[in-house]
Amino acid sequence: MRQMRLFSSRDSGxxxxxxxxxxxxxxxxxxxxSIPLLSTKAGPRDKELWVNRLKEEYQALIKxxxxxxxxxxxxFRLESNKEGTRWFGxxxxxxxxxxxxxxxxxxxxxxxxxxxxxxxxxxxDGKTAKMYRGGKICLTDHFKPLWARNVPKFGIAHxxxxxxxxxxxxxxxxxxxxxxxxxxxxxxx
Amino acid sequence: MDTTEKLKSRIAELEIELANEKSKNAAxxxxxxxxxxxxxxxxxxxxxxxxxxxxxxxxxxxKIRELTVAVVGVGGVGSVTAEMLTRCGIGxxxxxxxxxxxxxxxxxxxxxxHQAGLSKVDAAAKTLQAINPDVEIETHNYNxxxxxxxxxxxxxxxxxxLKKGAVDLVLSCVDNFEARMAINTACNELNQKWFESGVSxxxxxxxxxxxxxxxxxxxxxxxxxxxxxNIDEKTLKRDGVCAASLPTTMGIVAGFxxxxxxxxxxxxxxTSFYLGYNAMLDFFPTMTLRPNPNCDDRYCRQRQQEYxxxxxxxxxxxxxxDDTPLHEDNEWGISLIDETVPDxxxxxxxxxxxxxxxxxxxxxxxxxxxxxxxxxxxxxxxxELMAQMKSI
Numbered sequence: 305m306r307q308m309r310l311f312s313s314r315d316s317g318x319x320x321x322x323x324x325x326x327x328x329x330x331x332x333x334x335x336x337x338s339i340p341l342l343s344t345k346a347g348p349r350d351k352e353l354w355v356n357r358l359k360e361e362y363q364a365l366i367k368x369x370x371x372x373x374x375x376x377x378x379x380f381r382l383e384s385n386k387e388g389t390r391w392f393g394x395x396x397x398x399x400x401x402x403x404x405x406x407x408x409x410x411x412x413x414x415x416x417x418x419x420x421x422x423x424x425x426x427x428x429d430g431k432t433a434k435m436y437r438g439g440k441i442c443l444t445d446h447f448k449p450l451w452a453r454n455v456p457k458f459g460i461a462h463x464x465x466x467x468x469x470x471x472x473x474x475x476x477x478x479x480x481x482x483x484x485x486x487x488x489x490x491x492x493x
Numbered sequence: 494m495d496t497t498e499k500l501k502s503r504i505a506e507l508e509i510e511l512a513n514e515k516s517k518n519a520a521x522x523x524x525x526x527x528x529x530x531x532x533x534x535x536x537x538x539x540x541x542x543x544x545x546x547x548x549x550x551x552x553x554x555x556k557i558r559e560l561t562v563a564v565v566g567v568g569g570v571g572s573v574t575a576e577m578l579t580r581c582g583i584g585x586x587x588x589x590x591x592x593x594x595x596x597x598x599x600x601x602x603x604x605x606x607h608q609a610g611l612s613k614v615d616a617a618a619k620t621l622q623a624i625n626p627d628v629e630i631e632t633h634n635y636n637x638x639x640x641x642x643x644x645x646x647x648x649x650x651x652x653x654x655l656k657k658g659a660v661d662l663v664l665s666c667v668d669n670f671e672a673r674m675a676i677n678t679a680c681n682e683l684n685q686k687w688f689e690s691g692v693s694x695x696x697x698x699x700x701x702x703x704x705x706x707x708x709x710x711x712x713x714x715x716x717x718x719x720x721x722x723n724i725d726e727k728t729l730k731r732d733g734v735c736a737a738s739l740p741t742t743m744g745i746v747a748g749f750x751x752x753x754x755x756x757x758x759x760x761x762x763x764t765s766f767y768l769g770y771n772a773m774l775d776f777f778p779t780m781t782l783r784p785n786p787n788c789d790d791r792y793c794r795q796r797q798q799e800y801x802x803x804x805x806x807x808x809x810x811x812x813x814x815d816d817t818p819l820h821e822d823n824e825w826g827i828s829l830i831d832e833t834v835p836d837x838x839x840x841x842x843x844x845x846x847x848x849x850x851x852x853x854x855x856x857x858x859x860x861x862x863x864x865x866x867x868x869x870x871x872x873x874x875x876x877e878l879m880a881q882m883k884s885i
Contacts, residue, residue, distance in 0.1 A: 348640045355875055362878035369885050383883055388875075389640045413638040415674040418713065418789060422671060434735055436669075437592055442735040448670065449852030452716065455789075 335465050338371050340364045345456035347416045348389045357417070358388040361459045368461040379472075380408065380464060388412065391421070391460065395468060397476040402487045404476055408468070410440075420451045421460060423468050431484045432475055441471045525626045529555045529582060538625070539582055551759050558627070560758055561585040561654040563663045565637065565676055567613045568592070569738055570690055571666030572603035573747035574754075578628075579621040581755065585629040586621070587653050587660060588614045589646065591636040601740050629655065638675045647679050662754060663687035666747075668736075670717065677712035680704065681792035684799075686757075690750045692743055693720070694736040697772040699746040701753060701765070702782070707796030709766050710782035713789055716850040720769040720778065742772055769848050778847045 342360040346353035365382060372378045382393035389412045396405040406428065410421045422440045429439035436442060447467055451458055458466075479485045523538070531543035545551040562583055564575050567590040575586055590613040594604045608616040614632035621630055631653060637646040651659045663685055665676045673689060680687045684706050692699040698720035704711055749768055756762040769778040784797050844850060873881070 349643070359872065359875050359878055362875070362882055363872075366878065366882055366885065369882075373885070381885070383879065386879075387640070411636075411639045413671045413675065414640055414643040415638065415671060415678055419671045419674050422669075436735060449716075452852060453855055 332465065332470070335368075335371070335469075336462065339368045339461045339465060341457040342417075342459045343456065345417065347414060347418075348387065348412050349414055354388070357456075357459075358384075361388070361461070364459050364461040365464075368465065379469070382408065382460070382464075395425075395464075395472065397472045399477055399480055404480070404485065404487065417456045417459065418452075420447070420458075420463050420467070423463060428479070428485070432479060434471070434475055441468060441475075443467050443471070522623075523626060529558060542581060551761050554759065556759060557582050557755075558584045559655060560662075561587065561660045562754065562758075563587040563589065563650055563653070563660045565589045565663065565665050566667035566672065567617050568598070568666065568668060569601040569740070569743035570692060570747045570750065571664070572601075572613070572617055573744055574664055574666055574690075574751055575617055575621060576603055576624065577747065577751040578754070579625045581751075582625065583628055584655050585631065585653070587631045587633070587649060588617060589633045589635070589637060589649075590614050590617075591634055600738060601743055637679075638671050643675060643679070646675075647683060650679060650685055651683050659683065659685060661758060664750060664754065665689045666750070673712055673717075677704070678790065678792075681706050681711055681713075681790050681796060684796060688750055688754065690746055692738065692746050696737040696739040696742050698770060699742055699749075699772075700767065700769045701746065701750045702768075703753065703757070703764055703766045706793065707784065707798075707800030710784045711788060711790060711793040711796075713793065714782070714785035716852050716854060718767070718769075718844055718848050719851045720771050721847050721849060739772075742770070745770060745772075767848075771847060776847055778845055780845050780848070782844075 340360075340363060342357065342364060344353055344357040344360055346357040348354050350357075369378070369381070372380075379397065380393060380395035382391050384391045390409075391412070392407070392409040394405055395408045396403050398404075406425045408423060408425060410423045412421055413419055420443075422436075424439040425435075425441065426439040429435060429437070434442040450466065451463075454462070476485070480487075526538070529539045529543060530537055531540060531546065533540045533544075543554055546554050560583060562578055562585075564571050564578075564586060567575060567588050571588075571590070575588060578586060592613050594608045594611050594613055594616050596606060596609050598604055599606060603620070604613070604616060612634045614634050618630045618632050621628065631649075633646075633649060635642045635645070637643060650663060654660050663676065663680060665673055665687060667673055667676070668691075673691075676687060676689075679685070686703075686705050689702040689704060689712055690700070700718065700720055702712070702718075703709060749765075749770070753764050753768070757764040765779050766781045767779060769776075771777075784793060786794070786797065788794055788797075
């Protein structure tokens with residue numbers, strides 16, 4: 305889990321493009337490169353263009369989930385309201401052969417895709433310091449510059465791969481170890 | 494008989510106790526004051542403010558009673574900002590926040606432990622109204638960045654002044670990039686002047702930035718500016734926390750913000766376009782930021798064109814050259830060093846000594862407008878894609 309260390313050791317410095325590439329480990333980079341890039345720069349206030357953007361979002365997400373399934377690393381499902389402004393679903397993390405599952409939700413901000421969506425895991429709100437109010441995950445200093453450089457090419461699938469994926473990989477084992485979350489919590493799985 | 498007497502005296506005791514308790518709760522309420530008076534008496538809450546006129550600092554202090562300021566984000570900086578403006582006798586405050594008061598906020602100023610659980614805007618409104626009932630306070634408890642609320646936010650900004658028009662100034666006291674960009678989008682569209690403010694996540698630096706659409710750089714013209722913290726990054730431990738905060742830094746930034754708000758609104762002194770604060774070195778960089786002609790925000794570009802087309806009021810500064818030294822002798826060799834850096838246009842990472850951009854962006858084409866939009870008429874419809882995603 306090289307990714308874990310890389311994403312938890314955070315420095316608030318100016319990071320060069322080169323270093324960012326190194327910061328994202330080989331598997332994340334491979335994952336990232338297989339997610340289709342988006343081209344329509346439109347947010348939820350842009351009526352028809354937003355519909356185009358939404359189509360691209362869904363196409364990228366479908367491809368990403370299919371890739372994950374193909375590489376035996378299926379880890380989330382997402383769907384949206386019909387306007388595509390509110391997203392919800394589930395994500396899960398395997399730890400010692402046990403599956404820990406959480407609800408995911410986020411709104412598409414009016415400034416999307418200039419600003420990334422703020423992904424939230426509401427049920428973990430208050431259980432870890434690496435969250436903002438409402439269970440919004442605390443992303444690394446690398447995420448925002450990387451996102452900003454890739455507007456409008458990155459979409460929700462990229463936010464999941466670069467934001468939530470690494471966050472789960474760092475935080476969930478830690479929360480399990482601290483006893484903050486336990487497998488029994490999700491005994492129905 | 495004896496018992497009746499006892500009971501009577503007990504009743505008397507209890508009545509006194511009750512009266513005492515009642516007097517505790519009945520805090521003296523300050524009555525509304527119709528007109529600001531400059532009379533210097535103990536009972537006049539405005540006497541020291543009106544003294545600014547007598548001292549020649551402000552021409553017309555009473556004007557503040559006609560002005561409306563919107564404060565977006567009523568947290569560590571916003572609540573103190575709102576309190577300062579309330580004590581200054583601002584005409585109207587419009588507060589926006591969707592958060593609740595938490596005990597974890599108690600390292601900051603303004604809110605008190607008994608308010609935990611209340612919405613920040615309601616708790617703030619109550620306290621502010623008690624401090625100064627002359628101020629009209631309007632509250633909005635929602636997240637401005639969502640599609641549903643954003644339009645209401647724009648409408649409120651443009652219709653909530655005391656004269657039912659646009660507010661005189663918007664103050665951003667939010668704690669995240671998304672909300673700042675939402676305010677930026679709204680203010681560019683509405684041609685609304687606003688101040689951005691912020692405190693770094695390590696709590697030892699902060700800044701304010703005055704944004705006049707078209708005239709100064711908007712918040713989206715360049716990556717956010719960061720006041721260098723002068724901390725060895727290897728010693729900056731961020732394990733297990735998102736953000737630190739100090740009441741000192743937040744109070745200082747709120748002070749800078751309201752000071753420049755007053756200077757702008759009441760027309761005295763110079764309003765800073767950018768003022769940074771590095772707490773580690775007590776360093777305060779100031780500068781002017783010009784807008785980026787290739788800004789991503791099309792309303793920003795439109796405002797720039799409007800500003801350039803506008804005839805500039807040529808106020809030739811009356812330079813009163815006074816050659817006589819202020820102090821005839823300077824026994825200790827004291828001199829002032831000019832730290833201000835005028836008009837910065839360069840968009841390289843280091844903007845000014847002690848200030849840099851949070852990150853760099855790839856060069857964008859000079860005209861970002863004509864983007865070929867793939868209309869995707871051929872592929873599956875949105876509904877089909879949604880269904881496909883659901884069925885995976």
